[in-house]
Amino acid sequence: MTKHLISLAAALALATPSIAQGDTETPPSPNEIVAQAQADEWVAIAPEDLLVMTLAPDAEGNERKVVIQLMPAPFSEAWTANIRTFARSGWYDDITVNRVQDNYVVQWGDANYDNPEAEGEPKGLPTGLLQTSEDQYTIGFKTLDALEDNSPGQDGSSQTKTGLGAPAGSDFNEDPGIHEKDPYAPWVQFWDGWPIGAEFEGENPPFWPVHCYGMVGVGRNYSPDAGTGAELYTVIGHAPRHLDRNIALVGRIVEGIEHLSSLPRGKGVLGFYEDESRRPPILTVRVASDLADAQKPRFEYLSTETESFARYANARANRSDPFFIYPTGGADICNIPVPIRRVAE
C-alpha cells in the first residue's frame, strides 16, 4: 500500500522514463522510443498548414491558444483551401464556441448562422470559397499513388507509404496488427503522419481520414451538402468512427486542445450552450505563415514511414514497460497518436 500516488501515475503513464533509466533489461516505453528517434525522422509541418486560434482569455486572464494542423493534399483540399480563405479574410474573428458535448465534440462557428433564436445577423461569407461535395470525403487510390510516384522522400528517394510504419528494408517489421482488427474499415494505416482508412477492392478503392481524438472536421447540413468550412468541430471523446466517410475531416489539434476539451459542457440539446453569454469567444484565427516570425509556431511530427514510428506503434500495441503485466497484443489506430512536438526557436 505504499507509493499510492506514484503508483497510479505509473499505472496510467504513457511513459515513465525515469523508471527504466539504467535498466537495460526493460524494453523501452513508447515515449522513450519517440525520445530516442533520430532528428531526420521528424518532419517539419509547413506554416501554411498551421492555424493559430486564439480564444478570449479564461476567467483568470490566462491566454488560450489552440494550434490546428490542416491535412495535406490530396485529402479534403477544397475544405482546407476554404479554411485558409475564411482565416485570411478575418471571417472567423469574433465567432464563438457554441457547443460542447461530453465524450463527443466541441464545435465553433457563427452562432447567428441559421439559428432561429439568434438576435444578431449572420455574417456574410467571404468571396473565393470553393465548391465542396461529399464524394471528396474519400480519395481514390490512383490519386494517392500518382502523388507518391512524384513525391520524393525526405532524403530525396521515393518512399513506399502503403504499410504501417517501417520503410522497406527496415530492420524492424513487426506488425502491431491494427490492420485486420479495425471494426470500421477494411484496412487502416498511417499515411504521411495521418490515420487513414482504406478499402482495397475495385478499380480505384477509396482512402479516407478517420475520426480520432483531436481530429477537426467540418459541420454540414443534410446530404448532399458537404459544408464549407465555416463551422468546425473537434473530437473530445472516444473516437466517433461512425462519422468516417460521412463528414469532411480537415486536420487535427496539435497544441492547446485542453482549452476546448475542458470547457463547461453545454446544457442544451446536443451540448449547445443555451445561455449565449456562456459561449467562449474566438478572437482570431490566423494561418501561421501569415504571422511575424516571432509569433510563428513551429511543429514537427514523427514520420510514420520510419523505423522509430514502427517501433513506437508496436510498443503501444504490446506494452511491456514496467507497469504492465499483460500486453494486449494489439491496438486500435486511434490509440497510436502520431507524435507531434513544438520546435524551440
Add this chain to the structure above:
Amino acid sequence: MTKHLISLAAALALATPSIAQGDTETPPSPNEIVAQAQADEWVAIAPEDLLVMTLAPDAEGNERKVVIQLMPAPFSEAWTANIRTFARSGWYDDITVNRVQDNYVVQWGDANYDNPEAEGEPKGLPTGLLQTSEDQYTIGFKTLDALEDNSPGQDGSSQTKTGLGAPAGSDFNEDPGIHEKDPYAPWVQFWDGWPIGAEFEGENPPFWPVHCYGMVGVGRNYSPDAGTGAELYTVIGHAPRHLDRNIALVGRIVEGIEHLSSLPRGKGVLGFYEDESRRPPILTVRVASDLADAQKPRFEYLSTETESFARYANARANRSDPFFIYPTGGADICNIPVPIRRVAE
C-alpha cells in the same frame, strides 16, 4: 449553406428524434430505439451498487455530484467491497482530485499518500479491507457459468448471456460484428449491462471488464500490488484498452462525469496538479443505500440481454438515421455505451 448550426447538430447528433417523426421510411436512430424499449427491458440498479460523490461547489457555487455504479459480482468483488468500506467509514471524505490528464484519466484520492512533497500526513486506512490480487483482474468462465445457472432472469427464467444482446428466441439476431474485430481481445460482449472481453480457449478461459469512456478503475503500485480502492480514476478520453487486464475496473460513472471531464488539466507530469490549491475537494462519498429515501438516486439500465439492446447496438454499428450517408457496418464495443437513465421519483 443554410441551416449551419442545426446542420452540425444533426451531423453529430446521437439522435434527432424530431426528424424521423411521422416518416415511417426512416430507420429509427439508436436513441429512438432506446426510447421505444419496453419498461420490462430496463433493470433497476441496486442502491448498494451506487455511490454518490459530492465535489465542492464550482466557482459559481453550483452543486457537483457524480454518481458511480459499482460492478456486480463476480467481477472485482474484493475492490468493490473495499470501496464500500472506504465510503462507509468516511475515509473518502475530504480527499481531492489530484490529476486530470487530457484524453486519458481523472484521478482522485489522498493527496498526501506517498507524496514526497506533501505537507500533510496521509490518512490511516479503515479496518476490514480485503486483500486484493492481480489474478482477480479476470474471472474464469466456470465462475460466470455457475452464476448464470443459479441466477434467474427478470421473468424468473434462466437466460443465456453469452451472446451480444438478443436473447434466445428473439426475432432480432443481427450481429453488429463487434466480436471479430476487436483489436484488444479475442472476444468482446455485453454481460449484465457491462462491456466484457473474453478468451475462449483453455479449461477455464478468462473474462474481464474493459476500459471504455467513464469506466472507473483502481490505482495501484507495481505488480504484484493490485491497489485497495483508496485511489480511483475514470477514463475521460479515447478508451485506453491497453490497461485491460492490467488494473482492476470497478464501475462506471452514470451521472455527472462532466464535473470531472471538464476540470482544468493538471500542468504537472502526467496531468497532476502542481499547485495544491487547484485540487478540487471531494466533500463526501456515500453508498446510495445508506442515504435517506429523498436523497437516494434511482437509475436503471437497458438490459443487454434484450431485443431492444440488440437493435440499438446494431443501429450504432450501421447508422442509417437521416444524417448518415455511409453506414460503417461495424462498431467497437466502447462506441456502444449501455443506455442508463435516472428514474423519476
